[in-house]
Amino acid sequence: MVYDVCVVGAGMVGSAAAKWLCKLQQDTKICLIGPLEPTEKEWNDGRREVFASHYDEGRVTRELDADYTWGLLGKRSIQRYKEIEEESGIKFYNEVGCAFIDTKGNQNMQKFKETARKLAIQHEIFNCKTFQEKFPYLRVNHDSECIWTAKRAGHISPRKLVAAQQKIASSLGCDVIHEVVTTVSEVTSQDGDTVMRVSSESGRMIFARRVLLCTGAFTNFHSILPKDRKLDFNMCKTFVVKAELSEQDAMKMSDMPSMLLDNKNCYVLPPIKYPDGKYYLKLGLWFSLDNQFDDIQGAAEWFRSHGKNYDTSKTLDVLRELVPDIRPLGLTTDSCIASVTPTGQLFCDMLNPRLGVLIGMNGLGAKCSNEIGRMGASMISKGSWNYDLNSDLFKVQCKKNVLHGKL
Ligand SMILES: Cc1cc2nc3c(=O)[nH]c(=O)nc-3n(C[C@H](O)[C@H](O)[C@H](O)COP(=O)(O)OP(=O)(O)OC[C@H]3O[C@@H](n4cnc5c(N)ncnc54)[C@H](O)[C@@H]3O)c2cc1C
Incomplete structure (x- = not known):
C-alpha cells in the first residue's frame, strides 16, 4: 500500500x-x-x-513577538486552541496572560509594540510600580517596562x-x-x-x-x-531549572502570568502541576549559539543528562530576584535542544x-x-x-x- x-x-x-x-x-x-x-x-x-x-508540561504561548511573522503564526495557532481542545477532549491551554519585560526604551520593546500594532493585539503597558501593584509577589528592575497581554496568552502543555x-x-x-x-x-x-x-x-x-x-x-x-x-541550522543547548513549590505557595501565585524577561535573557512559567502531582515554577535562559553539537551522540547525551552538570547559579539568581520570597522545596534541571536557523x-x-x-x-x-x-x-x-x-x-x-x- x-x-x-x-x-x-x-x-x-x-x-x-x-x-x-x-x-x-x-x-x-x-x-x-x-x-x-x-x-x-x-x-x-x-x-x-x-x-x-x-x-514537558509548560511552554509560553502568546501572540506578541518581536518578529511579525512569528507573531502572526502564534496568533493563528492560538485562535484554534479551543477547537483542538473540544475536538480531542484534551485540555492543554491555560490563559493566564503573558508579560514581556525589558528595560524601558530598549529596541526589542519597540519591536514588540510594533507587532502589537500591526496585529491589533490588545495589550497594556505597565511601569515597575504598576506592574508590582498587579503582582505584589514579583519584583522587576525600577527602569523596567512591561507589555501585558491578558488574553490569548499564557501557557500550554506541549x-x-x-x-x-x-x-x-x-x-x-x-x-x-x-x-x-x-x-x-x-x-x-x-x-x-x-x-x-x-x-x-x-x-x-x-x-x-x-x-x-x-x-x-x-x-x-x-x-x-x-x-x-x-x-x-544550529542545534543549541537549552537548559531549564524547575523550582518545586508547596501547593500552598503555588496557590498564592495562582494569578502569575508567563513571563519573558528580556533584560535578564530568560523566560519564566508560573507554578504548574506536573504528572508527579507536584507544582514547579520553571525558568529557562535563552539559547546561546556557543552551545552546539556536532554529532548525534553528543545531542543524545545532552538530552539524557537532564542538564544535571550545568551551572544553575545564574538562573537561580534571576529567580530569587524575581520572586524574593520564594521557598523552593527542591530544584530539578532539564535539558533540550533548539534548532536555530x-x-x-x-x-x-x-x-x-x-x-x-x-x-x-x-x-x-x-x-x-x-x-x-x-x-x-x-x-x-x-x-x-x-x-x-x-x-x-x-x-x-x-x-x-x-x-x-x-x-
Ligand atoms: C527548554 C525549551 C523550552 C521551550 N520553550 C518554548 C516556549 O516557551 N514557547 C514556545 O513556543 N516554544 C518553546 N520551545 C520550542 C518548542 O518546544 C519547539 O520549537 C517545538 O517543540 C519543536 O517541535 P518540532 O516538532 O519541530 O521538533 P521536535 O520537538 O524536535 O520533534 C521532532 C520529532 O521528530 C522525531 N524524530 C527525529 N528524528 C527522527 C527519525 N529519524 N525518525 C522518526 N522520528 C524522528 C523526534 O522523536 C521528535 O518527536 C522550547 C523548547 C525547549 C527545548
Missing part, C-alpha cells in the same frame, strides 16, 4: 501537520511515524538516540497538545507508527511510478507518494535527507517534488505548532508552496561543503 503522505517526526509540528493533512483532504491516506517519549528505562539504558522538545493532535489525526484515519526512521529514499514501484520508501530501525518499510520531514533537531542525522545534503524563520520548503521539510523552530515552535503544521500540510499535499505568506521567508538553506559524517 502506498500512502499519499508520510510525515516523519511525531513531535509538536509533525503531529499538527498529520492532523491537517487528514483535515485538508479527506480520503487521503496519511501516516505519521516517530518514537514515543522515552520510558524511564529508555532514559537510563543509554540506547535511545532520538528525542523531541515536548517532554505533551498534551501532541496527544490532542495525534488523537484527532488518528480519529480521521491517520496511521500513527512509533518507530525511528533510518532512511528515506526514492524507489520505483511495481507500476513503474517513483515513490518514497521510508525505512525504520525495525526494518519496516513504508511507501508514500510524498514525505514531510518534521524531525526537529535530529534532521541532519540518519539518512533521511537526499545524499550529501545537510540543512543549515540563520534566517530566524522556520524552513518550510520542498527539497524535491516528493520530499518536503518543516523544521527550524528557533525556540518558538510550541505556541505556533498548529499553524505551522497547517502551512506544511498545505505545501506537501500540493507538492509546492501553498500558503498566504511569502515563500521566500521560509526557504530552506543547506550547509555548504558537507564532509562525510560531519555537520
Whole structure:
C-alpha cells in the first residue's frame, strides 16, 4: 500500500501537520511515524538516540513577538486552541496572560509594540510600580517596562497538545507508527511510478507518494535527507531549572502570568502541576549559539543528562530576584535542544517534488505548532508552496561543503 503522505517526526509540528493533512483532504491516506517519549528505562539504558522538545508540561504561548511573522503564526495557532481542545477532549491551554519585560526604551520593546500594532493585539503597558501593584509577589528592575497581554496568552502543555493532535489525526484515519526512521529514499514501484520508501530501525518499510520531514533537531542525522545534503541550522543547548513549590505557595501565585524577561535573557512559567502531582515554577535562559553539537551522540547525551552538570547559579539568581520570597522545596534541571536557523524563520520548503521539510523552530515552535503544521500540510499535499505568506521567508538553506559524517 502506498500512502499519499508520510510525515516523519511525531513531535509538536509533525503531529499538527498529520492532523491537517487528514483535515485538508479527506480520503487521503496519511501516516505519521516517530518514537514515543522515552520510558524511564529508555532514559537510563543509554540506547535511545532520538528525542523531541515536548517532554514537558509548560511552554509560553502568546501572540506578541518581536518578529511579525512569528507573531502572526502564534496568533493563528492560538485562535484554534479551543477547537483542538473540544475536538480531542484534551485540555492543554491555560490563559493566564503573558508579560514581556525589558528595560524601558530598549529596541526589542519597540519591536514588540510594533507587532502589537500591526496585529491589533490588545495589550497594556505597565511601569515597575504598576506592574508590582498587579503582582505584589514579583519584583522587576525600577527602569523596567512591561507589555501585558491578558488574553490569548499564557501557557500550554506541549505533551498534551501532541496527544490532542495525534488523537484527532488518528480519529480521521491517520496511521500513527512509533518507530525511528533510518532512511528515506526514492524507489520505483511495481507500476513503474517513483515513490518514497521510508525505512525504520525495525526494518519496516513504508511507501508514500510524498514525505514531510518534521524531525526537529535530529534532521541532519540518519539518512533521511537526499545524499550529501545537510540543512543549515544550529542545534543549541537549552537548559531549564524547575523550582518545586508547596501547593500552598503555588496557590498564592495562582494569578502569575508567563513571563519573558528580556533584560535578564530568560523566560519564566508560573507554578504548574506536573504528572508527579507536584507544582514547579520553571525558568529557562535563552539559547546561546556557543552551545552546539556536532554529532548525534553528543545531542543524545545532552538530552539524557537532564542538564544535571550545568551551572544553575545564574538562573537561580534571576529567580530569587524575581520572586524574593520564594521557598523552593527542591530544584530539578532539564535539558533540550533548539534548532536555530540563520534566517530566524522556520524552513518550510520542498527539497524535491516528493520530499518536503518543516523544521527550524528557533525556540518558538510550541505556541505556533498548529499553524505551522497547517502551512506544511498545505505545501506537501500540493507538492509546492501553498500558503498566504511569502515563500521566500521560509526557504530552506543547506550547509555548504558537507564532509562525510560531519555537520
Ligand atoms: C527548554 C525549551 C523550552 C521551550 N520553550 C518554548 C516556549 O516557551 N514557547 C514556545 O513556543 N516554544 C518553546 N520551545 C520550542 C518548542 O518546544 C519547539 O520549537 C517545538 O517543540 C519543536 O517541535 P518540532 O516538532 O519541530 O521538533 P521536535 O520537538 O524536535 O520533534 C521532532 C520529532 O521528530 C522525531 N524524530 C527525529 N528524528 C527522527 C527519525 N529519524 N525518525 C522518526 N522520528 C524522528 C523526534 O522523536 C521528535 O518527536 C522550547 C523548547 C525547549 C527545548
